Amino acid sequence: MIFxxxxxAIFLPIVFILYWFVFQKNIRLQNLLIVAASxxxxxxxxxxxxxxxxxxSVIDYTVGxxxxxTTIAKKKKLLLWISIIVNLGFLGFFKYCNFFxxxxxxxxxxxxxxxxxxxxxxxxxVGISFYTFQTLSYTxxxxxxxLTPTKDFIVFSAFVSFFPQLVAGPIERATNLxxxxxxxxxxxxxxxxxxxxxxxxxxxxxVVIADTCAGYANTIFSDSSMYxxxxxxxxxxxxxxxxxxxxxxxxxxxxxxxxxFGFRLHQxxxxxxxxxxxxxxxxxxxxxxxxxxxxxxxxxxGGSRGGTAMKIRNTFIIFIVSGFWHGANWTFIVxxxxxxxxxxxxxxxxxxxxxxxxxxxxxxxxxxxxxxxMGITFTLTILAWIFFRAENVQHAFxxxxxxxxxxxxxxxxxxxxxxLLLVVLFMGVEWLGRRQQYxxxxxxxxxPAIARWSVYLLLIGMILYYSGQAQQFIYFQF
Amino acid sequence: MKKFIRNIAILTFLLIAFALVLQLSxxxxxxxxxxxxxxxxxxxxxxxxxxxxxxxxxxSNLVFGINSQHIxxxxxxxxxxxGLHAKLGLKFMLNELRDxxxxxxxxxxxxxxxxxxxxxxxxxxxxxxxxxxxxPYYTDSKHNIVTSLKRKIENHHSLFKNTVSNYIEKVKDDAxxxxxxLNAYGDGIKHLSLxxxxxxxxxxxxxxDRSSExxxxxxxxxxxxxxxxxxxxSYGAYERTExxxxxxxxxxxxxxxxxxxTIEMVGALEDFVYPTDHFFDSVYHLNKKGQxxxxxxxxxxxxxxxxxxxxxx
Numbered sequence: 142m143i144f145x146x147x148x149x150a151i152f153l154p155i156v157f158i159l160y161w162f163v164f165q166k167n168i169r170l171q172n173l174l175i176v177a178a179s180x181x182x183x184x185x186x187x188x189x190x191x192x193x194x195x196x197x198s199v200i201d202y203t204v205g206x207x208x209x210x211t212t213i214a215k216k217k218k219l220l221l222w223i224s225i226i227v228n229l230g231f232l233g234f235f236k237y238c239n240f241f242x243x244x245x246x247x248x249x250x251x252x253x254x255x256x257x258x259x260x261x262x263x264x265x266x267v268g269i270s271f272y273t274f275q276t277l278s279y280t281x282x283x284x285x286x287x288l289t290p291t292k293d294f295i296v297f298s299a300f301v302s303f304f305p306q307l308v309a310g311p312i313e314r315a316t317n318l319x320x321x322x323x324x325x326x327x328x329x330x331x332x333x334x335x336x337x338x339x340x341x342x343x344x345x346x347x348v349v350i351a352d353t354c355a356g357y358a359n360t361i362f363s364d365s366s367m368y369x370x371x372x373x374x375x376x377x378x379x380x381x382x383x384x385x386x387x388x389x390x391x392x393x394x395x396x397x398x399x400x401x402f403g404f405r406l407h408q409x410x411x412x413x414x415x416x417x418x419x420x421x422x423x424x425x426x427x428x429x430x431x432x433x434x435x436x437x438x439x440x441x442x443g444g445s446r447g448g449t450a451m452k453i454r455n456t457f458i459i460f461i462v463s464g465f466w467h468g469a470n471w472t473f474i475v476x477x478x479x480x481x482x483x484x485x486x487x488x489x490x491x492x493x494x495x496x497x498x499x500x501x502x503x504x505x506x507x508x509x510x511x512x513x514x515m516g517i518t519f520t521l522t523i524l525a526w527i528f529f530r531a532e533n534v535q536h537a538f539x540x541x542x543x544x545x546x547x548x549x550x551x552x553x554x555x556x557x558x559x560x561l562l563l564v565v566l567f568m569g570v571e572w573l574g575r576r577q578q579y580x581x582x583x584x585x586x587x588x589p590a591i592a593r594w595s596v597y598l599l600l601i602g603m604i605l606y607y608s609g610q611a612q613q614f615i616y617f618q619f
Numbered sequence: 620m621k622k623f624i625r626n627i628a629i630l631t632f633l634l635i636a637f638a639l640v641l642q643l644s645x646x647x648x649x650x651x652x653x654x655x656x657x658x659x660x661x662x663x664x665x666x667x668x669x670x671x672x673x674x675x676x677x678x679s680n681l682v683f684g685i686n687s688q689h690i691x692x693x694x695x696x697x698x699x700x701x702g703l704h705a706k707l708g709l710k711f712m713l714n715e716l717r718d719x720x721x722x723x724x725x726x727x728x729x730x731x732x733x734x735x736x737x738x739x740x741x742x743x744x745x746x747x748x749x750x751x752x753x754x755p756y757y758t759d760s761k762h763n764i765v766t767s768l769k770r771k772i773e774n775h776h777s778l779f780k781n782t783v784s785n786y787i788e789k790v791k792d793d794a795x796x797x798x799x800x801l802n803a804y805g806d807g808i809k810h811l812s813l814x815x816x817x818x819x820x821x822x823x824x825x826x827x828d829r830s831s832e833x834x835x836x837x838x839x840x841x842x843x844x845x846x847x848x849x850x851x852x853s854y855g856a857y858e859r860t861e862x863x864x865x866x867x868x869x870x871x872x873x874x875x876x877x878x879x880x881t882i883e884m885v886g887a888l889e890d891f892v893y894p895t896d897h898f899f900d901s902v903y904h905l906n907k908k909g910q911x912x913x914x915x916x917x918x919x920x921x922x923x924x925x926x927x928x929x930x931x932x
């Protein structure tokens with residue numbers, strides 16, 4: 142089931158009513174309802190893969206308790222490795238098996254050895270990269286004594302499968318989400334209204350911005366050889382907004398939906414396109430994944446504490462692994478490596494934590510210097526997204542070489558002015574709301590009721606107008 | 620909680636009221652100049668002519684690629700060009716034919732490579748909005764209350780979108796993609812005097828697996844046999860560079876059609892592939908030069924096919 146579908150529009154109110162009107166007095170029943178609703182939500186796509194989530198839940202629940210019970214360090218480590226191998230094993234099989242087979246065959250062919258290639262018909266289970274990382278963080282935190290494991294299997298299952306963030310995050314830490322399932326939830330008007338507002342803004346991002354930009358980006362990328370550099374740059378620009386609208390939109394809907402049920406999830410995107418350098422961009426883009434890699438990979442590897450060589454190695458590892466997490470294709474690996482190259486000069490110069498506050502924190506307009514910095518960062522980001530979107534690495538280089546050619550100065554073959562205007566308006570609203578969790582968070586404080594309700598109606602009207610057949614979210618494939 | 624429920628109810632009421640006002644203020648559907656409303660004219664023409672008739676069925680490559688009058692003259696049989704939009708899907712097109720074809724008719728299926736079994740639901744809903752007769756062409760007979768309700772909501776959604784579109788983008792009544800841009804046969808004529816676009820649209824990767832479309836076509840063949848009609852299949856007009864791009868997939872599709880399709884095929888895989896300068900605005904829509912060539916080409920190929928070969932011209 143996807144958020145921008147009629148199915149979800151029917152599903153959500155039913156679960157909401159049962160949750161607050163039928164089971165409101167019994168926390169265990171509320172949790173059980175969340176598990177049942179989450180399994181239905183996931184099974185709507187393909188019920189067979191529910192078994193993976195259930196299996197993963199059973200393993201990590203058992204391992205978590207066993208690690209906590211034992212005092213023998215070696216046994217603790219062995220149990221942790223069981224959890225890691227099972228979770229990453231599933232991920233590796235479903236996501237990367239064919240990639241490795243193909244590359245193995247290709248590597249042998251370089252030496253003149255022809256292997257008869259075989260690939261498996263593997264369906265990638267939706268959201269596997271997300272819930273795998275979420276459950277892994279649980280066992281690792283238990284192993285590190287940062288968390289006491291839960292004895293309640295229903296609570297643990299609800300934590301693993303919580304439907305708002307099950308298939309595309311935010312990847313929640315057990316330390317934040319798990320205790321919330323053990324606490325009595327009370328309906329709060331302000332929180333629920335805030336949740337609905339955030340869902341509304343998320344749907345605008347997804348349906349109005351991402352899906353509309355996708356139409357242009359797909360047209361241009363699928364026939365890139367037909368277009369001049371200027372059109373290809375427009376295609377890359379549209380993809381830049383498509384992926385932001387798509388993914389941050391999903392996160393907003395997830396966080397908003399969770400608030401409707403009394404849960405608080407972490408902010409996952411903090412206006413990354415207003416970043417003044419790449420380090421800031423990575424503190425603002427897909428925050429739950431970046432911090433996951435920071436805490437469970439970068440820091441255990443030594444982080445930035447060692448010498449220059451170690452810093453370079455660790456930076457490349459974390460960015461390349463992050464790229465590979467997005468998909469089994471060399472394009473994602475190159476995208477990750479390119480971001481590492483962007484990031485390294487800042488790290489080595491000790492300037493990777495220069496911009497911690499939001500841009501123009503105390504003024505309406507940014508300074509000239511900030512505009513230049515934002516412009517450079519945004520341009521670098523667009524160029525990196527070309528690798529992310531391209532069919533393969535050669536395709537990305539062909540696009541980049543055309544963008545670097547004199548045809549960049551040609552009048553573009555495709556120039557959708559209305560859409561560009563819409564994107565500019567959207568970014569304007571994002572700029573106005575950059576100090577909040579999401580752009581229209583403070584609307585109820587700043588606007589009188591009539592104006593506010595008119596804005597809500599306008600946004601709903603825009604969603605209805607721009608929505609067609611429900612489009613999948615890009616990040617489902619990761 | 621009361622305040623929350625009350626506010627949700629007010630918002631829902633306002634939305635429904637707003638949508639109702641919009642739809643009530645919309646113009647009369649049956650007289651709409653929208654392109655999709657042309658289906659009504661095509662059906663009226665079909666109903667006004669006695670069988671045997673030549674029914675051309677497919678997507679918009681027929682609208683922007685055929686001179687039906689030339690075909691009528693060539694075979695001495697009245698022609699109805701039923702082509703409208705490839706994204707209506709094969710099921711829709713064949714159900715439409717089941718509805719209007721009669722004994723003695725010759726059906727020429729000119730199907731674009733991009734046509735899929737189910738097509739685009741939103742487009743089908745829009746078509747049914749202007750032409751209620753089209754509703755059963757895309758809905759399943761196995762309906763339960765939930766799917767019926769979903770369909771109704773989706774229909775209203777389409778109507779809402781269309782009404783807003785009409786307010787935002789006023790299209791000239793005689794533009795290319797309007798009902799008035801088509802002649803009495805159902806052929807597009809307004810584009811013939813216009814220069815071709817610099818960049819052609821509708822480029823796409825063609826999917827290889829056509830088993831579901833072939834099964835549908837074979838079912839349709841049984842229906843045609845039973846009703847004493849005749850049918851032939853041909854590819855739609857297609858642009859050369861796009862053909863080259865998808866050549867491997869198209870060759871596989873062609874092989875599958877040759878071995879599995881029970882309907883007689885007219886022409887070979889590349890017979891309806893033309894150079895870029897023969898096209899108007901998409902890789903399926905021909906300009907004046909392309910239309911003339913494609914019509915003659917199709918006539919020549921049809922003359923060799925079983926339903927037409929014993930005719931005296």
